[in-house]
Amino acid sequence: MIKPSRLQGIFEMQRGKFRNLLTRNLVPGRQVYGERLFHIDGIEYREWDPESSKICAALHNGLSQIGLKPGDVALYLGCSTGTTVSHVSDLVGEAGFVFAVDLAPRVLRELIFIVEDRHNLAPILCDANRVDLLAKFVCQVDWLFQDIAQRDQVGIFQKNVNTFLKPGGFGVLAIKARSINVARAPKQIFLDVRRELEKSFTIVDYRELDPFQKDHALFVVKKALMAPLINVSEPKAQQFKASGIRGPTYPPTINLLRTTGP
Numbered sequence: 654m655i656k657p658s659r660l661q662g663i664f665e666m667q668r669g670k671f672r673n674l675l676t677r678n679l680v681p682g683r684q685v686y687g688e689r690l691f692h693i694d695g696i697e698y699r700e701w702d703p704e705s706s707k708i709c710a711a712l713h714n715g716l717s718q719i720g721l722k723p724g725d726v727a728l729y730l731g732c733s734t735g736t737t738v739s740h741v742s743d744l745v746g747e748a749g750f751v752f753a754v755d756l757a758p759r760v761l762r763e764l765i766f767i768v769e770d771r772h773n774l775a776p777i778l779c780d781a782n783r784v785d786l787l788a789k790f791v792c793q794v795d796w797l798f799q800d801i802a803q804r805d806q807v808g809i810f811q812k813n814v815n816t817f818l819k820p821g822g823f824g825v826l827a828i829k830a831r832s833i834n835v836a837r838a839p840k841q842i843f844l845d846v847r848r849e850l851e852k853s854f855t856i857v858d859y860r861e862l863d864p865f866q867k868d869h870a871l872f873v874v875k876k877a878l879m880a881p882l883i884n885v886s887e888p889k890a891q892q893f894k895a896s897g898i899r900g901p902t903y904p905p906t907i908n909l910l911r912t913t914g915p
């Protein structure tokens with residue numbers, strides 16, 4: 654039997670001792686990476702494989718949330734041939750959208766076939782480190798995921814979160830310890846990453862991905878909702894209050910409007 658899990662849009666099915674996770678297939682009848690399809694009450698579900706997807710591995714290891722919901726706009730850095738990004742596409746659904754970035758033309762060529770059917774997915778051939786180039790195509794997003802095996806994984810993630818993630822949005826970072834330093838113990842590297850991320854974000858959850866993905870970990874962070882009020886000069890605050898602008902484009906304004914009331 655397939656039933657909703659405690660996470661929005663993710664379903665579960667008990668098979669013996671093992672609990673399989675599934676997403677509702679946005680493109681019924683189509684597989685992406687040879688995953689099994691299941692049908693219940695006229696709805697098609699795709700099995701989500703924890704050995705092929707770090708988000709799924711983290712969920713199996715007890716991750717409490719990924720912060721993604723239907724209708725979200727997502728930025729996915731390191732999409733490869735589309736295994737996990739296809740599940741992200743299922744999760745945001747028709748009303749959502751996913752920018753899928755990779756720097757390897759070979760993998761992106763394969764993703765093109767998936768995109769033909771999945772109209773909420775846009776492949777972008779680009780280095781995730783080049784936020785200046787990405788900014789030409791990518792808008793502000795509700796959710797950001799990064800899975801790139803680069804030495805400066807954390808720096809690239811911070812740069813992208815600071816540039817593209819909306820205030821209050823969730824960022825998810827998959828870490829491959831051996832890409833950062835082969836000589837250092839993975840647990841020490843995960844600790845270094847935690848300390849670095851804590852300087853800028855709130856860490857919502859963290860899971861190591863063994864036994865599904867050796868020496869990998871996944872962090873879920875939340876970007877601050879608004880800049881501290883102390884950063885807002887009084888003349889600027891008055892100017893924004895007078896303009897009547899409300900919305901996420903100028904976070905301190907929301908705070909001012911809330912404290913003074915409409």
Ligand SMILES: C[S@@+](CC[C@H](N)C(=O)[O-])C[C@H]1O[C@@H](n2cnc3c(N)ncnc32)[C@H](O)[C@@H]1O
Nearest residue numbers: 731732733736737755756757780781800801802
């Ligand atoms: C482990 S694979 C990603 C797997 C994928 N996230 C999934 O779960 O299906 C890492 C990908 O990151 C890409 N990559 C590495 N460095 C990158 C960078 N600087 N910018 C964009 N993509 C990068 C690689 O080309 C590779 O396809």
